[in-house]
Amino acid sequence: MKKWFLVTIPIAVIAFVVTPNVWHSPMGLPEPTPSQLPFFIILTIFESVSLGLGVSFLLFGYSIVKNVSKNSKFVVWSLYLSTSWFLLNWWVHDGLHKVNGMNLQGLLYIEYGFHVTMITMAALAAYSFLKVFSKK
Numbered sequence: 001m002k003k004w005f006l007v008t009i010p011i012a013v014i015a016f017v018v019t020p021n022v023w024h025s026p027m028g029l030p031e032p033t034p035s036q037l038p039f040f041i042i043l044t045i046f047e048s049v050s051l052g053l054g055v056s057f058l059l060f061g062y063s064i065v066k067n068v069s070k071n072s073k074f075v076v077w078s079l080y081l082s083t084s085w086f087l088l089n090w091w092v093h094d095g096l097h098k099v100n101g102m103n104l105q106g107l108l109y110i111e112y113g114f115h116v117t118m119i120t121m122a123a124l125a126a127y128s129f130l131k132v133f134s135k136k
Contacts, residue, residue, distance in 0.1 A: 004056045012045075012052035015091055019044050023095035029102070047090040054087030069132045078128040082121035089114055 025031075032040050057080075065080045093114045100106040 007056040008052035011055050012048040015048035015051045023098045026101035050087050051091040058084050071131050075128045075131045078124040082125040085121050
């Protein structure tokens with residue numbers, strides 16, 4: 001677990017620190033009120049930690065998933081990739097919403113790129129979990 005911590009925390013801290021510089025809001029969009037700002041900061045903390053966990057899972061999770069699942073390579077890769085995507089996507093997803101502003105075509109790209117892939121990954125993960133934990 002130490003190696004997970006040593007990867008997750010630095011990536012989370014870096015992501016949190018660079019977020020305002022990487023994801024700029026377009027001009028003319030409303031700014032959060034002082035009472036809303038802490039909630040946006042907390043959300044950024046969660047997304048940054050999730051990014052760090054996602055990188056850790058990519059680096060160290062495959063062997064764990066492979067050991068738990070004695071099923072097909074498809075099941076192993078489905079669980080590994082879907083879990084990775086569930087953890088990795090939030091920082092980029094939220095950032096793209098921020099820079100997209102009110103561009104509806106951009107919103108469609110973001111929604112299809114993230115929501116459709118998340119739904120697909122959830123279905124693959126559900127199928128894989130059923131294969132791993134069902135009685136033969």
